[in-house]
Amino acid sequence: MPDIAVLIKRVPDTNAQIRASGDRVDLSSVKWVMSPYDEYALEAAMMHKEAKGGNVTAITLGAPECDKVLKDAKAIGVDRIIRVWGDSWSDLDSNQTQIALASAVRETSAEIVYCGKSAADTGAASTGPGVAERLGWASASNIIGLGFEDSGIEVIIPAASGNARTGVSLPAVISCDKGFCKPRKPNVKGIMMAKKAQVEIHAADIPASGINIVSHTPPPQKAPGQTFDGAANVPTVVTALRNDANVI
Amino acid sequence: MSETIVIAETKQGMLHPVTAELVTAASSLGAAPTLIVPGTDDSAAAAAADLAGVGRVIACVGDCFSAYDASSWAKAVDACAPAGIVVCAASQNGKDLASRLAARRSISVAQDVVAIDGTTLTQPIYAGKAMQNITLNGDAVISIRANTFAAAGGGGGAEVSVMNQSADIATAVREMIAKASERLDVAEADIIISGGRGMQDPANFVTLERIADTLGAAVGASRAAVDTWDEIPHSMQVGQTGKTVNPSLYIAVGISGAIQHLAGMRTSKYIVAINKDAEAPIFKHADYGIVSTWEEALPILESELKALLG
The missing domain is CATH 3.40.50.620 (HUPs)
Known part of the structure; x- marks a missing residue:
């Protein structure tokens, strides 16, 4: 029975307003949550444990305030919680992030790693496949179905020509989309246990960043549009789409 | 260089x-x-x-x-x-x-x-x-x-x-499962017509599908619609926790324009919004807004498009 790891990330709530202040986004007043797709990864890890046994370790990368998402995972029922961080770290690029996370995965005896298909802040979808490459493991991304087998797992991956029912042998990193499971909620006992749980801190050697963040800026604003009152104006809009916008 | x-x-x-x-x-x-x-x-x-x-x-x-x-x-x-x-x-x-x-x-x-x-x-x-x-x-x-x-x-x-090159594959496709619907995927489409909870009932999405067929468009949905109705699958969801799309034309019907949804479609070249609530945030982002119920606006839209595009 292989051990299991799940990568989770603390991000601003997806309903949060994000504003650039100076040349960086101002996140001082946003609500922070576990990245939505990571909730499905966490549920997949717990389902894996229930089907096949093995311990589940939740891993996050970040400063001490990220302990909260680990405690949330602990309340759901994971066995170990690890936070990867170095005091001098900031604005890590994908290379640094993946090296640090892969190092923490090696610290566990996990043979399968679940993560969300992308994080709600960067939306990059780089971490799962990148960590897999560094570990020399298989990976399957954006899964919308999951089943457990004797020597591996079966996943369903959306593709242009249909959904691919795909066999994956372990070790592997699996990035999860929404829709194949319903993330469970913590119970009172879990929440009490989580309060007392110890976060293990993992340090890693990382190289210099390959990316300089020059600035954060607001998205380009469109010119104000026209609003018409009443369905009688639909033909006017259709004509405009045809003759002015040239899109139909 | x-x-x-x-x-x-x-x-x-x-x-x-x-x-x-x-x-x-x-x-x-x-x-x-x-x-x-x-x-x-x-x-x-x-x-x-x-x-x-x-x-x-x-x-x-x-x-x-x-x-x-x-x-x-x-x-x-x-x-x-x-x-x-x-x-x-x-x-x-x-x-x-x-x-x-x-x-x-x-x-x-x-x-x-x-x-x-x-x-x-x-x-x-x-x-x-x-x-x-x-x-x-x-x-x-x-x-x-x-x-x-x-x-x-x-x-x-x-x-x-x-x-x-020869490289051993690590994952093996066992079977391709045909998609439940043959409709165009929102991620692939150049025109998208999306419905929100304002459509009132998932059965009403057939109206959107008919218009989509006329336009060669994909049908999308807001998170509210996907979360409310089992009949509307997550694969249709446009937004921060769904698909980010960049079509030439995006038509939002009965969608209020939550920040979550705007995040997934705001870069569309042209945005049309149909909503009965004149205060809906979607109108701030629309090139063409029509304040109307979908029941009144969509039949006219359908017949106009049919006349134009056959």
Whole structure:
């Protein structure tokens, strides 16, 4: 029975307003949550444990305030919680992030790693496949179905020509989309246990960043549009789409 | 100037049109790019060589390319691609391969680039609620969003070489399951008509489907609609926790315009909003807003479009 790891990330709530202040986004007043797709990864890890046994370790990368998402995972029922961080770290690029996370995965005896298909802040979808490459493991991304087998797992991956029912042998990193499971909620006992749980801190050697963040800026604003009152104006809009916008 | 390498996007063995946009993006970062065309044979290489501005084409040929498998694709493409700045499409598999390739080379990956100005690259963050401007320290892999760079023209005459690769696949497709609906996917569509909870009942989405058929459009949905009705699958969801889309025309019907939804469609070239609530936030982002119930507006829209497009 292989051990299991799940990568989770603390991000601003997806309903949060994000504003650039100076040349960086101002996140001082946003609500922070576990990245939505990571909730499905966490549920997949717990389902894996229930089907096949093995311990589940939740891993996050970040400063001490990220302990909260680990405690949330602990309340759901994971066995170990690890936070990867170095005091001098900031604005890590994908290379640094993946090296640090892969190092923490090696610290566990996990043979399968679940993560969300992308994080709600960067939306990059780089971490799962990148960590897999560094570990020399298989990976399957954006899964919308999951089943457990004797020597591996079966996943369903959306593709242009249909959904691919795909066999994956372990070790592997699996990035999860929404829709194949319903993330469970913590119970009172879990929440009490989580309060007392110890976060293990993992340090890693990382190289210099390959990316300089020059600035954060607001998205380009469109010119104000026209609003018409009443369905009688639909033909006017259709004509405009045809003759002015040239899109139909 | 750095060497630049474009990894061609292919679809069922053919060159995907976005590849021509990748060539334009790569050309703005360095000399004439090397275009790597992965495939089970070299049949897409001729179309690649015809793209103007390409320095040379390498057909990267291997059995592993019969279906997407991250580790073998990365290994085979890595073996064919010289060092430099590598440019992929920001598609589902393109981003996955970009990340694998960067990790294999221990370099950074920058996903979803939408603009290149000199050495500064721009990518949306927080699902487009802000933009991040970056510069690269040396080699990197970047992925480019479709519909953001002009396509390179034809008439090129790059030399084609073939490199055979063998890489063991790590994941095996057992069966392709046909999608429940034959409808166009929102991620692939140039026109999208989406419904929100204002549609009142999932059965009312048939009206959207009829209009979509007339337009050759895909049907999308807001998170509220997907979360409320089991009949509306997550694959239709446009927004920060669904698909980010960039069509020429986006028609939002009965969608209030929550920030979550706007994040997934705000870069659409033209946005039409139909909503009975004149105060709905979606109207602030629409090029053309119509304050009306869907019951009144959609039949007129359908008949107008049918008259126009047959």
